[in-house]
Amino acid sequence: MIKADNVSKRFGRFDAVKDVDVNVKKGSIYGLLGSNGAGKTTLLKIISGIIRSDKGVPEIEGSSIFEAPDVKKRVLFIPDQPYFFHQSSLFQMASFYKAVYDRWNEERFHQLYKHLDLDPNRKLTRMSKGMQRQAAFILTLSAMPDALILDEPFDGLDPVIRQQVKNLLIQDVSSREMTVLVSSHNLREMEDFCDAVGVMHKGKLLYERDLEELKTDISKLQVAFKKMPDESFLAGMDVIHHEKRGRVLTCIVRGAEGNIDRYVRSYEPAIYDVLPLTLEEIFMYEMGSVGYEIRNLIV
Amino acid sequence: MFTIDTRSRVPIYEQLTEKLKELIIWEVMKEDEQLPSVRSLAQDLTINPNTIQKAYRELEREGYIYSIPGKGSFVSPVKNEINRERMEMLKKELERIVGEILFLGVPKDEVIKLIETMEEPERGGDDD
Numbered sequence: 001m002i003k004a005d006n007v008s009k010r011f012g013r014f015d016a017v018k019d020v021d022v023n024v025k026k027g028s029i030y031g032l033l034g035s036n037g038a039g040k041t042t043l044l045k046i047i048s049g050i051i052r053s054d055k056g057v058p059e060i061e062g063s064s065i066f067e068a069p070d071v072k073k074r075v076l077f078i079p080d081q082p083y084f085f086h087q088s089s090l091f092q093m094a095s096f097y098k099a100v101y102d103r104w105n106e107e108r109f110h111q112l113y114k115h116l117d118l119d120p121n122r123k124l125t126r127m128s129k130g131m132q133r134q135a136a137f138i139l140t141l142s143a144m145p146d147a148l149i150l151d152e153p154f155d156g157l158d159p160v161i162r163q164q165v166k167n168l169l170i171q172d173v174s175s176r177e178m179t180v181l182v183s184s185h186n187l188r189e190m191e192d193f194c195d196a197v198g199v200m201h202k203g204k205l206l207y208e209r210d211l212e213e214l215k216t217d218i219s220k221l222q223v224a225f226k227k228m229p230d231e232s233f234l235a236g237m238d239v240i241h242h243e244k245r246g247r248v249l250t251c252i253v254r255g256a257e258g259n260i261d262r263y264v265r266s267y268e269p270a271i272y273d274v275l276p277l278t279l280e281e282i283f284m285y286e287m288g289s290v291g292y293e294i295r296n297l298i299v
Numbered sequence: 300m301f302t303i304d305t306r307s308r309v310p311i312y313e314q315l316t317e318k319l320k321e322l323i324i325w326e327v328m329k330e331d332e333q334l335p336s337v338r339s340l341a342q343d344l345t346i347n348p349n350t351i352q353k354a355y356r357e358l359e360r361e362g363y364i365y366s367i368p369g370k371g372s373f374v375s376p377v378k379n380e381i382n383r384e385r386m387e388m389l390k391k392e393l394e395r396i397v398g399e400i401l402f403l404g405v406p407k408d409e410v411i412k413l414i415e416t417m418e419e420p421e422r423g424g425d426d427d
Binding site: 028167171174175192193194195212215270271275278 | 305308309310311312313337338341342345346347348349350353395398399402
């Protein structure tokens, strides 16, 4: 659905985005994660056709989006700070959206603002940050996009609204196969929401993977032995990180679970536990192994 | 029908397959009963539909459910195969737990006594 090959963007002497390849499947919820200033917003703006890349053209279902109104009608972007016309109300903004997006669904629009309990006649610029964001969601979802690009969408929303907005998005994903590309640095939240993730750091995409694949590829072992085996035990696995506390050995190991299982059991451990890793932990260790500090990634 | 623990370390996809397996094994969901559609489950639980799809695919691969294109997914007729597989899993789990108990210094007799105090459930046909 969304594809970008070798996209680069430079601001002055600063490489904001550098040779990034992104691939988002139709109907998928793709989380773009990374540190502050990693280039997430720039990349999203390039993909939604707001700024032109220096190199590489992003494509939406095979056609370029930059200065292509037909494509832009189907791909909507909610920036980290929603923009509304000066002094306008939700109704006034809706009439603008209706004029621009020919798939505008009036019925849905009424349903949505009632559902989220937003006064459509109140001036949007006088509303709080969270309410403005809700208004942006109402307008955007009423335009029935095929792809939705969101920049830090849940920022400033309370837990109830957060859940409601997520639910709305999921309804569109499951019923119309809408594609969602969402940036965030809240790993905990993305873990439950996305099915694929891409990690950016300093303008580069470190990797993009299926979330489950990422999780099954790496595991945390807790092993204790009656008699500690020698160094060869650790050398026999792809150990990213290990720690010894008393007689208990904790290691983060890459590889298929079945193979690890067989290997560890061959050493006859007294206690042996495999713990699933959280997304945060995966990043911590994966980044550590390529030389990035955890502090660079999670804020 | 069931809830997902979003604070748990266990991935949602695994929680889903486990919960559904449990429901099928304990016959809460009967043979040929239709599973909730991916769409409705996604909306009810606010879970990514792709995750649910994947869980269903996995259950189908393991023989717990079958799907009819255009109609949905249904519980497979109980097969000994499934039970045997589950039994193996549980045995391994028991082995692990007992191993841990013994490691912690609980005498073997005590573990055996504990098991003896447990009663075997009555295995009737349709007694629920």
